Amino acid sequence: MKKVQLIMDSHALDLAITRITHQILERNRDLSRLGIVGMQTRGVYLARRIAKKLNEVEKTSSPKASRLTAGVLDVSFYRDDYRKTHKKPKVQVTDIPFDLNGMNVVLVDDVLFTGRTVRAALDALVDFGRPKTIQLAVIVDRGNRELPIQADYTGTVLKTLPNQAVKLSMQEHDGEDSLWLVEQEKGD
Amino acid sequence: MALSIRHLLGLDGVSREDITQILDTADSFHEVLEREIPVVPTLRGKTVVNLFYESSTRTRISFELAEKRLSASPVNFSVSTSSVSKGESLHDTIKNIEAMKIDMVVVRHGAAGVPYFLTQCTNAVIVNAGDGLHEHPTQALLDMMTIRRKVGRLEGLKVAIVGDIFHSRVARSNAWGMKTMGMKVVLCGPPTLLPQHPESLGVPVTDNLGEALDGADVVMLLRLQLERQSSGTFPSIREYRERFGLDLEKLSTLSKNVLIMHPGPINRGIELASNVADGPHSVILEQVTNGVAVRMAVLYLLGGGENA
Amino acid sequence: MLKKPNGATIYPIDNSNPAGSLVIKGGRVIDPANRIDDTLVVAVKDGRIASVSRDVPKEFDKAKVIDAKGRWVVPGLMDMHVHLREPGREDKETIETGTQAAAAGGFTALACMPNTNPVLDEESKIRYVIQRSEGCTSRVFPIGAITKGSEGEELAPMGEMVRVGARAVSDDGKAVAKSNIMRNALNYSKSFNIPVICHCEDMVLSQKGHMNEGVVSTRMGVRGIPAIAEEIGVARDLLLAEYTGARIHIAHVSTAGSVRMIREAKKRGVKVTAETCPHYFTLIDADIGMYDTNKKMNPPLGTANDRQAVIEGLCDGTIDVIASDHAPHVSEEKDVEFDAASFGVAGLETSLGVVLTYLADKNLLMPADVVLKMSCNPNKILGVPGGTLSIGTAADITIVDPKAEWKVESQHFFSKARNTAFEGFPLKGFACCTILDGRVVFERTN
Numbered sequence: 001m002k003k004v005q006l007i008m009d010s011h012a013l014d015l016a017i018t019r020i021t022h023q024i025l026e027r028n029r030d031l032s033r034l035g036i037v038g039m040q041t042r043g044v045y046l047a048r049r050i051a052k053k054l055n056e057v058e059k060t061s062s063p064k065a066s067r068l069t070a071g072v073l074d075v076s077f078y079r080d081d082y083r084k085t086h087k088k089p090k091v092q093v094t095d096i097p098f099d100l101n102g103m104n105v106v107l108v109d110d111v112l113f114t115g116r117t118v119r120a121a122l123d124a125l126v127d128f129g130r131p132k133t134i135q136l137a138v139i140v141d142r143g144n145r146e147l148p149i150q151a152d153y154t155g156t157v158l159k160t161l162p163n164q165a166v167k168l169s170m171q172e173h174d175g176e177d178s179l180w181l182v183e184q185e186k187g188d
Numbered sequence: 189m190a191l192s193i194r195h196l197l198g199l200d201g202v203s204r205e206d207i208t209q210i211l212d213t214a215d216s217f218h219e220v221l222e223r224e225i226p227v228v229p230t231l232r233g234k235t236v237v238n239l240f241y242e243s244s245t246r247t248r249i250s251f252e253l254a255e256k257r258l259s260a261s262p263v264n265f266s267v268s269t270s271s272v273s274k275g276e277s278l279h280d281t282i283k284n285i286e287a288m289k290i291d292m293v294v295v296r297h298g299a300a301g302v303p304y305f306l307t308q309c310t311n312a313v314i315v316n317a318g319d320g321l322h323e324h325p326t327q328a329l330l331d332m333m334t335i336r337r338k339v340g341r342l343e344g345l346k347v348a349i350v351g352d353i354f355h356s357r358v359a360r361s362n363a364w365g366m367k368t369m370g371m372k373v374v375l376c377g378p379p380t381l382l383p384q385h386p387e388s389l390g391v392p393v394t395d396n397l398g399e400a401l402d403g404a405d406v407v408m409l410l411r412l413q414l415e416r417q418s419s420g421t422f423p424s425i426r427e428y429r430e431r432f433g434l435d436l437e438k439l440s441t442l443s444k445n446v447l448i449m450h451p452g453p454i455n456r457g458i459e460l461a462s463n464v465a466d467g468p469h470s471v472i473l474e475q476v477t478n479g480v481a482v483r484m485a486v487l488y489l490l491g492g493g494e495n496a
Numbered sequence: 497m498l499k500k501p502n503g504a505t506i507y508p509i510d511n512s513n514p515a516g517s518l519v520i521k522g523g524r525v526i527d528p529a530n531r532i533d534d535t536l537v538v539a540v541k542d543g544r545i546a547s548v549s550r551d552v553p554k555e556f557d558k559a560k561v562i563d564a565k566g567r568w569v570v571p572g573l574m575d576m577h578v579h580l581r582e583p584g585r586e587d588k589e590t591i592e593t594g595t596q597a598a599a600a601g602g603f604t605a606l607a608c609m610p611n612t613n614p615v616l617d618e619e620s621k622i623r624y625v626i627q628r629s630e631g632c633t634s635r636v637f638p639i640g641a642i643t644k645g646s647e648g649e650e651l652a653p654m655g656e657m658v659r660v661g662a663r664a665v666s667d668d669g670k671a672v673a674k675s676n677i678m679r680n681a682l683n684y685s686k687s688f689n690i691p692v693i694c695h696c697e698d699m700v701l702s703q704k705g706h707m708n709e710g711v712v713s714t715r716m717g718v719r720g721i722p723a724i725a726e727e728i729g730v731a732r733d734l735l736l737a738e739y740t741g742a743r744i745h746i747a748h749v750s751t752a753g754s755v756r757m758i759r760e761a762k763k764r765g766v767k768v769t770a771e772t773c774p775h776y777f778t779l780i781d782a783d784i785g786m787y788d789t790n791k792k793m794n795p796p797l798g799t800a801n802d803r804q805a806v807i808e809g810l811c812d813g814t815i816d817v818i819a820s821d822h823a824p825h826v827s828e829e830k831d832v833e834f835d836a837a838s839f840g841v842a843g844l845e846t847s848l849g850v851v852l853t854y855l856a857d858k859n860l861l862m863p864a865d866v867v868l869k870m871s872c873n874p875n876k877i878l879g880v881p882g883g884t885l886s887i888g889t890a891a892d893i894t895i896v897d898p899k900a901e902w903k904v905e906s907q908h909f910f911s912k913a914r915n916t917a918f919e920g921f922p923l924k925g926f927a928c929c930t931i932l933d934g935r936v937v938f939e940r941t942n
Contacts, residue, residue, distance in 0.1 A: 074216070076216075077216075077228035077488070078229060078230075090209075090212075091213050093219070094216065127224070127228070277832060278833055279831060297833070299835035301787030301834045302833045304787060305832075305834075322717025357717060384714075385709070385710050385713075386714075388710075388712070388715045389715070
């Protein structure tokens with residue numbers, strides 16, 4: 001894959017995450033009933049950043065409010081392509097440190113594409129309990145949906161060609177913050 | 189990543205990478221088992237036959253729970269109630285079962301080599317739940333998972349396995365699996381219950397309990413089958429208890445972090461004193477919980493794919 | 497005639513057609529009993545050896561010629577340890593199919609063990625086998641049981657069995673557990689000048705075992721039979737033979753300890769002869785691999801050390817005979833889990849090939865030794881007139897091609913049995929022609 005176009009640099013990414021954080025807060029006023037869950041792998045770092053920003057905002061308005069911790073979700077066991085052996089990725093940690101019954105859960109992921117990963121996440125979450133609502137936050141929505149799934153909070157919308165993809169890099173995992181549009185090289 | 193093996197027939201010859209992957213995946217299933225709904229849809233639509241020629245309630249239940257938690261459809265086939273008692277051969281039994289379209293077979297049998305034999309007669313994935321005196325790989329895997337979760341690692345730990353080593357497939361699978369993972373295993377028992385050719389298992393063997401327990405991080409007791417006394421392999425239960433049973437007094441000579449394990453069922457007061465079995469060092473019940481998680485991991489990693 | 501896809505052909509005997517004259521020329525005639533090892537012509541008339549000479553005798557210029565150039569011409573081979581399964585288990589083998597397999601293996605004679613159903617433990621049953629074997633493509637010498645039903649309790653009527661044709665007694669398949677019974681049997685046998693063939697095994701030590709007890713069995717999780725089970729049996733029977741002065745023949749010797757004790761006993765003058773089987777000087781317990789039931793027999797395959805000791809025993813004369821212990825089984829008894837499989841392997845059609853490939857071709861045995869161990873000695877031990885090419889004797893001749901390369905394919909066996917330990921093995925050498933009473937009963941070119 002080769003890089004074609006820089007969609008967001010680290011500053012633009014930070015602005016997007018901040019905007020999404022405020023949008024979440026706008027819709028979910030009661031932080032005690034809000035749960036953030038990041039999807040492995042990069043969704044986890046995004047979720048933690050969102051949780052951190054939510055805590056900062058909340059601290060200024062009510063210093064005694066309890067801190068929000070992001071949960072972590074791996075959906076390997078819920079994928080609908082689990083029968084294809086060659087597609088079996090390494091199973092990672094799932095840890096949801098709060099009871100999500102009656103909570104407003106915001107699922108966080110880096111890219112929304114076909115919608116299948118989110119469908120798997122929905123199945124996983126209802127096995128943990130019965131949330132009041134499940135909302136979806138993504139950095140980039142690249143279209144080409146195969147299931148009727150939509151994001152509630154979107155960083156940016158990008159139409160991609162079949163031979164293209166998007167690559168989100170995050171400081172914690174990849175050493176830098178950026179969002180690139182990438183393309184398959186001939187011979188990839 | 190799928191495993192490099194297609195069936196789980198034993199741990200002899202299984203790579204460190206494969207064992208590590210099973211243990212890592214088992215940790216994830218351990219988390220699943222703590223959820224409100226401890227079920228995942230991974231093996232939905234797959235049929236697993238539990239083919240148990242030897243009666244064994246706890247292993248079978250453990251496998252059955254693992255299968256149900258993976259949303260698979262388990263079918264239990266136990267010998268006394270089946271056509272086998274009418275003289276049907278193993279070959280015919282498995283072919284008949286296969287004709288009913290099954291995906292995986294979990295088999296326990298009194299003759300070594302039966303799981304391998306099944307791989308030659310059927311296309312299903314075979315998981316060995318114990319074959320004669322040969323291997324019991326899922327038991328060894330759950331033992332290793334238990335140790336790893338408690339101590340944080342496996343490499344370099346010393347494990348003493350004490351009891352009727354000769355008749356124990358648990359001892360064998362542990363000897364092979366733990367050795368692969370870099371652990372130091374010592375097998376201990378009275379000479380009449382040790383293999384005549386101990387070098388074949390690749391780990392030190394001794395009849396001196398003190399030597400085996402010296403520096404042990406883990407002590408695993410094996411069940412003494414009381415019928416063996418009548419076959420002349422040890423003179424009395426009292427003598428066995430005194431020389432090889434683990435009680436508080438012997439426990440006090442061990443490290444303060446030592447783990448006490450037992451594959452179950454326990455002969456309380458014989459190989460293991462009750463107050464040790466129920467004491468703070470014992471991880472016996474965790475072994476049982478981990479057993480379901482490990483079996484889920486094995487079934488998931490071997491069975492989640494398209495049939496070849 | 498019966499012809500296999502590989503060209504091997506059995507010619508059943510047709511007594512209405514008298515055996516014509518035969519001339520076998522160009523072959524290396526090996527007849528140790530007459531101290532002959534040379535390229536000579538053998539002439540056969542009326543079913544008997546007429547002459548063994550440099551040139552074709554004048555009266556034989558119209559006789560049928562067999563070209564034996566590059567081949568060995570030897571006295572008909574004898575396999576003195578064969579299980580024919582008739583009466584009782586004709587599904588596994590019959591006297592007819594067993595003798596055809598023998599002829600295909602180059603054997604003009606065989607001795608059959610009495611562990612049939614019923615056991616051959618009295619006159620009428622010995623007569624039955626002799627009658628059924630008349631007209632077959634190999635001579636059959638029955639061996640009677642030592643005890644009634646081979647139960648190990650009461651002596652079987654040795655005298656009457658010998659009178660109608662039994663050449664030895666044995667409870668093969670089992671040992672005679674009670675030493676006092678064995679002592680009586682040995683003493684009683686002295687009146688008949690027959691050997692007591694001993695299956696040596698401490699059956700309590702070996703019970704529940706399925707293969708040699710060793711490093712391999714421990715690793716495979718299979719209960720083992722310790723070598724000492726055979727050795728304790730050998731020690732006992734050697735001591736009993738020494739004490740009673742009787743003549744014993746130890747069957748299927750497989751361990752180093754057994755070979756050593758037999759060697760020492762012979763030095764002391766004990767009247768003992770011994771036999772081993774092709775699998776004991778070629779295969780070992782590790783060859784069982786992934787629970788291959790076609791390598792399961794009793795006594796079991798030993799260690800490399802045992803194999804080496806057996807080879808040394810053959811070379812120094814401690815072991816007198818090579819016999820197959822041909823034990824046919826049906827697939828239902830072999831195509832099962834290892835523990836449940838019956839003990840025993842087929843051997844008539846592979847015996848000579850294995851001996852030639854693994855012993856003769858490697859110069860461990862000279863051709864004359866092969867003839868001694870597979871023809872002269874078995875005939876002598878059983879006291880029957882075979883094993884030589886002496887003038888006037890029955891023309892039982894085996895022509896051997898020592899260079900022929902072939903592969904063991906049990907599907908082409910004349911035996912009903914398919915349970916060979918040598919399936920797929922590439923071998924060098926086979927019997928290319930078997931002649932019984934001057935008639936060609938078997939031929940093979942590739």
